[in-house]
Amino acid sequence: MTTIVQIEVMRVAIGFDAGRRVTEDSGARAGDAFNAASKQLARMESLLVKVVLSDGRVGWGEGFGHACNPATFAMLAGAVGRFFIGMPFDAAAQPEVLNATAQRAFHSYGSTGPMMYALSAIDIALWDLAGQAAGTPLYRMLGASRTRVDVYASLVSYDNDPAEVARQVRRVHAEGFTRIKLHETSADAIRAAREALPAEVELMVDVNCPWSAEEAATQAARIRSQGLTWLEEPVWPPDNYAGLAQVRRCGVPIAAGENAAGIAGIRQCLESGAVDVLQPSVAKLGGVTAIREAITLANRHGVRVVPHCFFYGPGLLATAHIVASLPDTVALEMPAVRFDALLHPAMALRPTLTLPDTPGLGFAPDEDVLRSNLIDHAIVR
CATH class of the missing domain: 3.30.390.10 (Enolase-like, N-terminal domain)
Known part of the structure; x- marks a missing residue:
């Protein structure tokens, strides 16, 4: 045994x-x-x-x-x-x-x-x-056939500085990224990013739970014309699903779920009609087992799943395998930074990631x- x-x-x-x-x-x-x-x-x-x-x-x-x-x-x-x-x-x-x-x-x-x-x-x-x-590789166990996934660049915060945010989105777009996420909260910074990019580039914004539901609704109305793919976690506390549903009615797609309290939290989020995009996190929710259950629940509710992934170790690879099992329109989130050293090859930020064709995750760290x-x-x- x-x-x-x-x-x-x-x-x-x-x-x-x-x-x-x-x-x-x-x-x-x-x-x-x-x-x-x-x-x-x-x-x-x-x-x-x-x-x-x-x-x-x-x-x-x-x-x-x-x-x-x-x-x-x-x-x-x-x-x-x-x-x-x-x-x-x-x-x-x-x-x-x-x-x-x-x-x-x-x-x-x-x-x-x-x-x-x-x-x-x-x-x-x-x-x-x-x-x-x-x-067999994990993605095949999850029912996937594609071996390559698109990546979206998840920028760090640039302090709501419109000029700097515009410079940064131009930088990552020049590197080949056609889906970009900000971590900014001001309408001016978001507008600057939108104006700096071609119209076909998808723009998402993660604001990290700064507002009440009423404040979030006001902010959502201010940026509705920017055509965001989603506005992420606009409401405090993050499990105020009724508040998220209220903001969602403003007409801006809402994303959340990385801070859900287990599968019960995911279920509550979906049943509340809180999100257009569900973002379970493999390193927070309960691993691959929990993500699979979250995807099943989201499918029943007709909600798109785009997993959260602001980490770079085996969790990054696990998320990439999971993304491969989702529709081709779903991209993998990666921190838009250049690391001083690569723990494993998949850490290198590129517009696409090719999954290892080795059994399991295919994670092989550089020992040095x-x-x-x-x-x-x-x-x-």
Whole structure:
């Protein structure tokens, strides 16, 4: 019988360049330091999990994320890691079975936050192992036939500076991107981006939950003429689905879902008529198992799914495999930055990503890059 014998947990932080001009005044909101799109960040973290089986096979996963990584790391290096040690692994029946067992065991910790992020990382690793056992890439296990996915460039924040935002969208468009997402909140910055781009280029805006439903409706009306593909998470709190539905009635497509509290949160979001675009996150919601369930629910409600992905490790590859199983019009989100070093080849920002044709995820980290950018490490046996 094959069992899980070791779980290795690694925090990695890699420097990056977002093409920003150095300025004296940041203009940033106080909470932006905790947002991965913030100008205050010079390195971006990834929380990696390596699950080792008794037969020597290895699966990789990634948990969310960024400023929360120390807490998620503690879960994986502690209770969550210990829970999975010694568990039997049967690729034919799992990872869904192990995921369900773990969520029941840890139900008192809630359906979101570091515990769920840790379970997400393990689930991704188990799907990697399941693909290896089946001798097939994950995207084929998910029913996909395409091996290449389009990428949309997810820009960091440029402090609502219209001239700088225009410069940045021109930069990524010149690199071949025809779908671009901003992390700005001002109508002037959004308008500047729209005017800087050809009409056929899709423009999305993630505002990161800054407004009440009433304020969001006012802001949505101001930018309705810009023809956005979607306005992402305009309402605080993020699970105010009635508020999102109210804003949606203003005529601007609404996207949300990365902060849903488990599958129950996804179901509530859909049943509330809150979104035009559902954005489940593989590293936050419960891994590949949860994303598959979210897609099934969204299909029943006729809602488009475009997964959230502002991370760069195995979670990026898992999301790419999932995107390949969705309609061809769905693109993969990638942070629009240039990393100082590539942990794996798929990190290189390009308008398209070709999926590895190896069993499982196909994640193979550069050991030198991993070692030189490691900031925390634990092994659970």
